Every structure is written in C-alpha cells, then in structure tokens.
Amino acid sequence: MSMNKEIMATTIEHPAENKVEPELLGLLAEFNDPESLMEASRKVRDAGYNRWDTHTPFPVHGIDEAMGIKYTILPWIVAACGLTGGTIAISMQYWMNAVDYPFLISGKPLFSIPACIPIMFELSVLLAAFGAFFGMLGLNQLPKLYNPIFKSDAFRRATNDRFFLSMDASDPKFSEIDTGEFVKSLNPNHVEEFWSDVESPKLPRNLKLGLSLFGVLMLMPIALVAYKRSTVTDNPRIHIIPDMDFQPYLKAQNTTTIFGDGREMRPHIPGTIPRGQYKDDNIPFYYGLKVLPEDQDVITIAAQDDAKADEEKPAEAKPAEGANADAQAAAEDKLANLPWVTEFPMPVTDKMMARGKERYRIYCSVCHGLGGEGDGLVTLRAMDLQQGTWVRPASYHTDNVRKQPVGRLFHTITNGVRKMPAYGPQIPPEDRWAIVLYLKALQKSHQVDADTLTNDEKRKLRDTK
Amino acid sequence: MQTSHDADKKITVQTLDELGPLPLKIALGCSVLLPVAFVLGLVFNHGWDLFAFSYLQSTFFCLSISLGALFFVMIQQLTRAGWSVVLRRISEFLSLGVIPMAVLVLPIVLLSLTGNDTLYKWASAENVAQDTLLQHKAPYLNNGFFAIRYVIYFASWIFLARFFLNKSLAQDESGDPELTLLMERRSGPAILLYAFTLTFAAFDFIMSLDAHWFSTIFGVYYFAAGLVGFFSVLAISLVFLRSKGLLQEPVTVEHLHDVGKLLFAFNCFWAYIAISQYLLIWYANIPEETTFFLPRQTNGWGTVSLMLVIGHFAIPFVFFMSRWMKRNPKTLCFWAVYLLIMNWVDIFWLVMPNLAFDGMDPAVSFPMILINVCCTIGVGGIFVATILKLSAGKSIMPVRDPRLEESLEFHNI
Numbered sequence: 001m002s003m004n005k006e007i008m009a010t011t012i013e014h015p016a017e018n019k020v021e022p023e024l025l026g027l028l029a030e031f032n033d034p035e036s037l038m039e040a041s042r043k044v045r046d047a048g049y050n051r052w053d054t055h056t057p058f059p060v061h062g063i064d065e066a067m068g069i070k071y072t073i074l075p076w077i078v079a080a081c082g083l084t085g086g087t088i089a090i091s092m093q094y095w096m097n098a099v100d101y102p103f104l105i106s107g108k109p110l111f112s113i114p115a116c117i118p119i120m121f122e123l124s125v126l127l128a129a130f131g132a133f134f135g136m137l138g139l140n141q142l143p144k145l146y147n148p149i150f151k152s153d154a155f156r157r158a159t160n161d162r163f164f165l166s167m168d169a170s171d172p173k174f175s176e177i178d179t180g181e182f183v184k185s186l187n188p189n190h191v192e193e194f195w196s197d198v199e200s201p202k203l204p205r206n207l208k209l210g211l212s213l214f215g216v217l218m219l220m221p222i223a224l225v226a227y228k229r230s231t232v233t234d235n236p237r238i239h240i241i242p243d244m245d246f247q248p249y250l251k252a253q254n255t256t257t258i259f260g261d262g263r264e265m266r267p268h269i270p271g272t273i274p275r276g277q278y279k280d281d282n283i284p285f286y287y288g289l290k291v292l293p294e295d296q297d298v299i300t301i302a303a304q305d306d307a308k309a310d311e312e313k314p315a316e317a318k319p320a321e322g323a324n325a326d327a328q329a330a331a332e333d334k335l336a337n338l339p340w341v342t343e344f345p346m347p348v349t350d351k352m353m354a355r356g357k358e359r360y361r362i363y364c365s366v367c368h369g370l371g372g373e374g375d376g377l378v379t380l381r382a383m384d385l386q387q388g389t390w391v392r393p394a395s396y397h398t399d400n401v402r403k404q405p406v407g408r409l410f411h412t413i414t415n416g417v418r419k420m421p422a423y424g425p426q427i428p429p430e431d432r433w434a435i436v437l438y439l440k441a442l443q444k445s446h447q448v449d450a451d452t453l454t455n456d457e458k459r460k461l462r463d464t465k
Numbered sequence: 466m467q468t469s470h471d472a473d474k475k476i477t478v479q480t481l482d483e484l485g486p487l488p489l490k491i492a493l494g495c496s497v498l499l500p501v502a503f504v505l506g507l508v509f510n511h512g513w514d515l516f517a518f519s520y521l522q523s524t525f526f527c528l529s530i531s532l533g534a535l536f537f538v539m540i541q542q543l544t545r546a547g548w549s550v551v552l553r554r555i556s557e558f559l560s561l562g563v564i565p566m567a568v569l570v571l572p573i574v575l576l577s578l579t580g581n582d583t584l585y586k587w588a589s590a591e592n593v594a595q596d597t598l599l600q601h602k603a604p605y606l607n608n609g610f611f612a613i614r615y616v617i618y619f620a621s622w623i624f625l626a627r628f629f630l631n632k633s634l635a636q637d638e639s640g641d642p643e644l645t646l647l648m649e650r651r652s653g654p655a656i657l658l659y660a661f662t663l664t665f666a667a668f669d670f671i672m673s674l675d676a677h678w679f680s681t682i683f684g685v686y687y688f689a690a691g692l693v694g695f696f697s698v699l700a701i702s703l704v705f706l707r708s709k710g711l712l713q714e715p716v717t718v719e720h721l722h723d724v725g726k727l728l729f730a731f732n733c734f735w736a737y738i739a740i741s742q743y744l745l746i747w748y749a750n751i752p753e754e755t756t757f758f759l760p761r762q763t764n765g766w767g768t769v770s771l772m773l774v775i776g777h778f779a780i781p782f783v784f785f786m787s788r789w790m791k792r793n794p795k796t797l798c799f800w801a802v803y804l805l806i807m808n809w810v811d812i813f814w815l816v817m818p819n820l821a822f823d824g825m826d827p828a829v830s831f832p833m834i835l836i837n838v839c840c841t842i843g844v845g846g847i848f849v850a851t852i853l854k855l856s857a858g859k860s861i862m863p864v865r866d867p868r869l870e871e872s873l874e875f876h877n878i
Binding site (some may be wrong): 104 | 740744748752874876
C-alpha cells in the first residue's frame with residue numbers, strides 16, 4: 001500500500017493517466033481431483049491460514065470440514081427474522097383490531113389469538129425467508145460481479161473439471177515466498193499468482209447518463225403521489241383499478257339502448273304483480289277499508305287535489321286555509337262515506353304499541369308534537385319565524401279527529417291529507433297500523449276522568465316527570 | 466440406473482435375531498397388561514366403557530405407527546430416494562404392524578356388529594331410530610358396511626406392506642434392479658389407495674365415535690399423528706439397534722439427522738393440520754362443529770388440550786429445531802420418546818372424550834389413565850412381538866438395493 005501512495009504523490013499532475021503498480025492479491029493452485037484438493041485443504045487449515053478458499057465445479061461433501069469452516073450463523077439470522085415477523089404480526093393485529101379500530105366480529109373478543117395465528121405464521125415465514133435469502137447473500141458477500149481471479153485462463157476450468165485453491169494475500173500469515181513454497185508442497189498441477197488490476201475499468205459515459213435519468217424517473221411517481229396528496233382538485237380521481245364506484249347496472253331516470261322504449265326504469269308488465277306487492281288479498285290491512293269502492297281513485301283523491309292546488313299558485317300567495325276549500329270539502333265528503341274499518345285488522349299487542357310509539361316519535365312527532373296537540377318542533381319553529389305558508393297541523397284531540405275510524409287514520413298516514421304528505425311509501429303497513437294504535441292511545445290519554453283513576457295511578461302520574 | 470456392485474462382499478447380512486430372545490420376551494411380557502387392563506375395566510365403575518375406549522385408543526395408536534411406516538416406504542420408492550435405503554427395511558418391518566392390528570381391531574368390529582353401542586352410537590338400531598341425523602347417515606354408517614370397510618382397509622394395508630417388503634426381500638436374493646423400478650411404478654397408485662383407505666378408516670373408527678360431528682380434514686389429522694409416531698419409533702429403533710451393534714456402520718449420524726428432520730417437520734405438519742381444523746371451527750362457530758371442541762375444554766380435558774398445544778408443538782418447536790439435537794443420538798432418542806408420548810396423548814385426546822356414560826361428560830380420571838396405559842402397553846407388546854416374529858431371519862437392510870451405495874455415502878450438505 002505504501003508504494004501506491006508514493007506513486008500517487010508523484011503523478012499528481014496527470015491524474016487521468018494514473019497507473020497504479022499492480023499488487024499481489026494471492027496465489028491460485030490447481031488440482032486434478034477433489035481428493036487431492038481435500039488433502040491440500042486439510043494441510044492449509046492445519047497451517048493456520050484464515051483467508052483462503054476452494055473452488056470446485058460441484059459441491060464436494062466434507063470440504064467444509066476439511067477447510068475448517070465454522071457452521072454457518074444463518075440459522076440464527078433466520079430465527080431472529082422469523083421471531084421479528086411473528087412479533088410484528090401480533091402487535092400489528094393487536095393495534096389494529098383492539099386499539100385503533102375496535103370492531104366486534106361475530107362475538108369474538110377484540111383481540112383473540114386464534115384469529116392472529118394465520119397472519120403470525122405468514123409474516124414469520126415471510127421474514128424468515130427474507131432472512132435466509134438476504135442473509136445468505138450477505139454472508140457470501142454476494143452479488144459480486146468481478147474478481148481478479150477471473151483473469152486466470154486456467155481458472156476457467158473451475159466450472160468444468162478442475163479444482164482450485166486460492167490463498168488471499170491479505171491473510172496475516174501470507175508471505176510471498178513462504179506461502180508460495182508451502183502451496184507448491186501441496187502437489188498442485190501448477191501454481192500461479194493473481195494481481196490486482198492496473199487500471200480500474202471506466203464506466204461508459206452513457207451508462208452514467210442513463211442511470212441518472214433512470215434515477216430521476218424513479219423519483220417521479222413518488223413526487224406525483226406527494227403532489228396529489230397535498231392538493232385538491234375538482235376532477236374525478238383517476239381509477240387505476242376500477243373498484244365498486246363504477247358498476248354496470250342501470251340507473252333511475254336515465255336512458256338506455258337496451259330496451260326499445262329507451263327507459264332504464266321498467267314499467268310493470270301488464271297482468272303481472274311484482275313480488276310482495278299483491279295487496280288485494282287483505283284489503284282492510286293494506287287500505288284500511290272493509291271493501292274497495294268501485295271508483296278506486298277516490299282513496300287517493302284528497303292528496304292529489306291538494307298537490308294540484310300547490311302547484312297552481314305561488315307559495316306567498318297561498319292562504320293558510322281554504323282557497324281550494326271547495327275541492328277539499330268535496331274530497332272529504334267522498335272519504336267520509338267510504339266503508340272504513342273500525343277494528344284493527346291485525347292482533348293488538350304490547351309490542352305493537354311500543355313499535356307504534358317508536359315510529360310515531362320518528363315520523364309524526366316533529367310536526368304533531370309528542371302529545372299529538374299539533375305543537376311539534378317544526379311547527380314551533382315555523383310559528384317563531386312567522387311563516388305564512390305553514391299550516392299548523394291538526395291536533396288529534398279535536399272531536400273531528402277523535403270520531404274518525406282507525407281505517408280513516410290509516411288512510412291519512414298512507415296518502416296524506418291537505419299539507420301532510422303521504423307516508424305510505426316510507427312506512428310499511430304494519431308500522432302504520434302500530435302508529436294508529438299509538439295515536440288512539442294518545443287520544444284516550446287526553447280524555448280520562450280523574451275520578452276513575454286509583455290513588456296509585458294518580459301518584460304515579462304526579463311523580464312521573 | 467447402475468446396479469449395486471459387489472455389495473454382498475462388503476456388507477454382512479444382519480438380522481434382528483442377533484438381538485437375542487430378550488426383546489421378544491419383554492414384548493410378550495408387556496402384552497400381559499392387556500388382560501390386566503380388561504380386569505381393571507371390570508373392577509372400576511364404568512370400567513367396561515373405559516376399557517372399550519382405551520382398547521380402541523391403543524390399537525389405533527399402534528396402527529398409526531405402522532401406517533406411517535407404510536407411507537414412508539411408499540414415498541421413498543415414489544421419490545426414488547437414495548439416502549433412506551439403509552433404514553428402509555426397518556420401516557418395512559414396522560409397516561408389518563398392520564397384520565397384528567387387523568386381528569386386534571376385529572373385536573371392535575364384531576362388537577359393533579352385535580349392535581352394541583358402547584363405542585359407536587350408530588351401531589344400535591334403537592339409537593338410530595331416535596336420531597334424525599344418524600338416520601341420514603345410516604346408508605354409510607351401518608354395521609354391515611362398516612365390517613366390509615374394515616376388511617377393505619386392512620386387506621389393502623396388509624397387501625401394500627407385504628408387497629413392498631416381499632419385493633425388497635426378493636431383491637436381497639436376486640439383486641435385480643427391475644424390482645426397484647417395479648416398486649417405483651406401483652408406489653404411485655399404492656399411495657392413492659393408502660390415502661383413501663387411511664382417510665376413511667380415520668372417519669369410520671375415530672370420527673364416527675361422535676357421529677354428529679363433521680371434519681373433512683380429520684383423515685389428514687390422523688395421518689399426521691401417525692407420521693409423528695412412526696418417525697419417533699424409527700428414531701428410537703435406529704438408536705437402539707446401533708447401541709446393540711446392529712446397523713452401526715451403515716446408519717450414520719447423517720441418517721439420524723434426516724430422521725430427526727422429518728420427525729420435526731411432521732410434528733410441525735401435525736400442528737399445522739390441528740390449527741387448520743381448530744381455526745375453521747372456531748371462526749365459523751357452528752354448533753354441529755364446535756361439539757367436538759366443547760367437551761375437550763371442560764372436565765380436565767382443557768388441560769390435555771393445552772398440553773398438546775404446548776407439549777406437542779411449542780416445546781419441541783423451540784428445542785428440537787436445533788441441528789445438534791438431531792445429530793446427537795441421545796438427544797434425538799429423548800425427543801423421539803417425548804414425541805411418541807405426545808402422540809399417545811394426542812390419540813388419547815381424540816378418542817377418550819367421546820365417552821359418555823349415563824349422559825355424563827367424561828372427566829379425565831385416574832382409572833381412565835391407568836386402564837389406558839395398561840391397555841396401550843399390552844397392545845404395544847403384542848404389536849412389537851409380532852413385528853419381531855415376522856421380521857425374524859430377514860436382513861435389516863436391503864443389502865442389494867441399487868441405491869445402497871448412495872445411501873451409505875449419504876452426507877448432509
């Protein structure tokens with residue numbers, strides 16, 4: 001090494017033509033068969049050399065022992081990687097399932113070991129395999145593209161039918177003459193020296209350019225991701241993998257070329273009844289009527305007339321009650337004469353009452369109020385704002401409403417009346433009947449004579465807040 | 466393929482006879498414990514049930530070892546393995562254990578033929594009449610068909626074991642490499658036959674103890690258990706024979722190392738199959754599947770289950786993974802004995818919780834373990850004695866196998 005430094009110092013003016021004195025890297029001995037190589041290896045091992053190697057065309061059994069190579073530490077690397085994988089897997093699953101996003105799946109504990117085992121297994125195996133692969137490469141100092149020993153012509157037969165032993169000059173015991181003599185005493189075919197390269201091969205200029213370009217290009221996806229993450233845009237995002245955002249089903253209110261009439265929404269086929277929509281088998285239940293009248297339009301007429309009236313006049317000009325009072329009165333007349341059911345067409349139970357109360361509070365109480373007096377929150381707010389267009393909803397506790405049969409109440413919920421929209425499409429008939437039941441109960445609760453109550457009930461009423 | 470050259474000059478033919486009469490005597494002595502277990506069964510409360518289940522457990526524990534041996538023999542032929550030739554004959558001997566087991570399992574079949582429901586609820590017409598599921602399974606699970614299947618299973622196994630042993634023995638005489646080629650060609654279909662018979666035998670004899678339970682992986686579970694048992698026994702026999710001066714030269718540390726590797730690998734395989742079965746049932750949580758694990762978590766069986774998880778998998782996984790554990794005959798023998806005991810616990814755990822007397826769930830009890838241990842030693846004695854008898858006078862190594870040279874030279878890289 002000292003020689004190199006000297007030369008470098010003298011040729012400092014012409015660094016481009018810098019010629020380094022070749023340095024002896026080691027000795028290469030060639031053998032004819034594996035047995036003599038083994039024999040030689042044992043001798044080299046016993047002579048105390050550490051940095052040397054053998055090169056054979058095929059794996060030779062026992063060469064490790066002959067060379068005195070210690071058993072590899074790779075298993076420990078693999079074990080460490082495997083344990084790391086298992087630990088990562090279990091802590092990751094603990095964090096994800098039990099801490100960060102606790103999500104109860106089929107009644108299992110949030111953190112349950114059996115569910116973690118497959119991932120633990122997979123990640124342990126994956127990291128162990130990585131450990132084995134990269135550990136092997138690392139321990140063998142691979143990949144190594146070039147070795148000065150390749151310049152030996154004789155060495156080419158190392159992949160065919162010759163066996164080589166190479167002594168590294170960096171070994172502390174290595175000295176040019178003694179080691180040379182020693183290697184000759186091993187009875188090789190011949191011994192040669194191999195030297196370091198005089199000049200380092202220059203990289204092709206275009207390679208550097210290409211690599212730089214490649215490096216810049218490699219940065220671009222990362223830069224694009226960073227850019228996209230830090231900005232907002234009105235455009236729909238790019239779908240590299242189209243997920244369930246786009247599905248080929250037909251959408252409402254669109255046109256299509258599949259059907260002759262161009263409609264995506266299909267009308268009912270005449271003479272058929274869609275599944276679950278046959279209603280005429282239980283008229284009291286579905287219509288609140290004992291029998292259907294001849295003119296079936298009459299049962300939806302009130303709501304329709306009201307809607308028509310709304311459309312005809314601008315909102316501000318609409319009086320609170322009555323310009324179309326005639327039409328309404330006519331409709332009311334017609335409705336009053338229909339054969340309404342007076343009994344519930346389904347068994348009345350506590351469960352139904354509870355359901356009715358719940359549904360009433362969801363759908364009705366906002367306008368009609370919790371007690372049915374027509375003082376719901378929406379109403380109160382509209383009154384507060386003095387909205388002229390707002391019609392105060394009817395109280396249930398007027399004689400008019402009280403007299404109505406349950407079928408009529410059911411019909412009102414289903415089809416609406418005056419300003420009240422139809423709730424039929426939103427609430428299934430069972431729930432509508434449940435609401436009627438609760439409504440009846442509300443009405444009853446406003447008409448109790450205090451004398452008919454027991455003392456217990458009175459106290460309960462007083463104490464309940 | 467090159468024929469084995471002058472192998473008979475170099476190798477002296479050794480037989481198990483060189484062990485002397487002592488092992489046979491000890492094995493026969495052990496078999497006395499089978500009647501002892503029977504008498505114990507008469508003494509204890511519910512002893513008859515305990516004995517019947519213990520007997521089933523013991524026979525299927527020994528049978529699993531022989532079936533593992535049979536599989537090993539066939540897979541070595543199928544893969545044209547060279548390393549294993551020196552220890553193949555011992556495996557072939559072990560596979561002969563299916564012959565005594567065929568006789569010993571016969572009482573179980575006869576018992577069910579009489580309609581006795583001690584072991585199999587489906588065997589009694591009365592039980593079937595009360596149980597819709599058993600009625601649906603009746604076309605398969607009925608006494609007649611059960612007996613027929615018993616004949617098919619054991620006939621297939623005896624045929625396979627004898628075929629591979631006889632062809633191998635014939636080669637000892639003739640040294641004909643064609644016999645090796647023949648065995649290679651036959652081993653493919655043979656393994657197919659073996660796979661089906663073993664799977665259905667496990668379903669029939671062990672899984673149908675609880676006829677309400679379903680697990681399609683159960684056959685593989687029994688297979689995995691059997692291979693653990695077999696490799697344990699193989700390792701123990703090799704270490705024992707070497708200590709007696711048999712096979713000392715041919716079987717080296719390298720072979721023991723490979724047997725240890727296979728034992729370790731199949732122990733992991735067993736754990737893999739066990740967790741696969743458990744995980745699916747645990748996840749789905751369907752009553753008809755969880756009925757298997759529920760009784761195995763109560764009445765002391767939870768301890769046995771945990772013992773399997775920790776003792777059968779975790780402890781050997783950590784300590785038996787090391788290279789030197791497998792290369793040292795003493796440590797190898799220790800782990801082989803340990804895993805054989807664990808395998809016994811495994812079959813115990815499969816069979817015994819199915820006991821149900823007077824509708825009570827069975828608890829792990831001292832009488833149960835006592836009867837079971839006596840029964841297993843008794844059946845094991847008969848098992849070993851028969852194998853010794855059947856293999857007497859036969860070479861313990863395929864002396865003229867064309868791959869013998871390769872096996873003798875075998876080295877782990």
